[in-house]
Amino acid sequence: MIAPGKYRARCTGAQDAQWAKSQNGNTKLVLVFELLDGPYQGQRISWVGTFTDNTYERILDSLEYCGLTQGSSLDELQGIENNEVELDIIHEAGDNGKTYAHVKWINRANAGRIRFKEPMAPSEVKSNIREFDALWKSRSKGATTAPAAKRPVPKPASSATEADDDIPF
Helix, strand or coil: CCCCEEEEEEECCHHHCEEEECCCCCEEEEEEEEECCHHHCCCEEEEEEECCCCCHHHHHHHHHHHCCCCCCCCCCCCCCCCCEEEEEEEEEECCCCCEEEEEEEEEECCCCCCCCCCCCCHHHHHHHHHHHHHHHHHHHCCCCCCCCCCCCCCCCCCCCCHHHHHCCC
């Protein structure tokens, strides 16, 4: 079973989609996704979107994230496999009491992640981690504060000259 977490995935396409009615009479859409990396690469998981007054906007957003072509008909799901997305997978208990992996959300790929314009080179990362590891270890040995940062010492102000003696204050 796929562990809870966020996974890169792509919809397998309209050929694997299914439309159905819920017990309440709402329209449901099932899409199949293939995970793209990590320990579950290549595994597939289904997402079920149930259209209600409260959910249809988010479902349409999810379909757009997948690559559904603007202006196309939902019955064709044209382009639904075009984009990589991020699936938020959770575990839920089914009506039979068994636990299942469940796609809670389909999100835009890399949504909410910070991307630095100039990330550190791996050698810089290792160097900085060593420095911070040392600080962390010294803290766990009873030190309460990090060593003071080295700052330039300001030069003392120059003393008054004889010309300054004219000033009455």
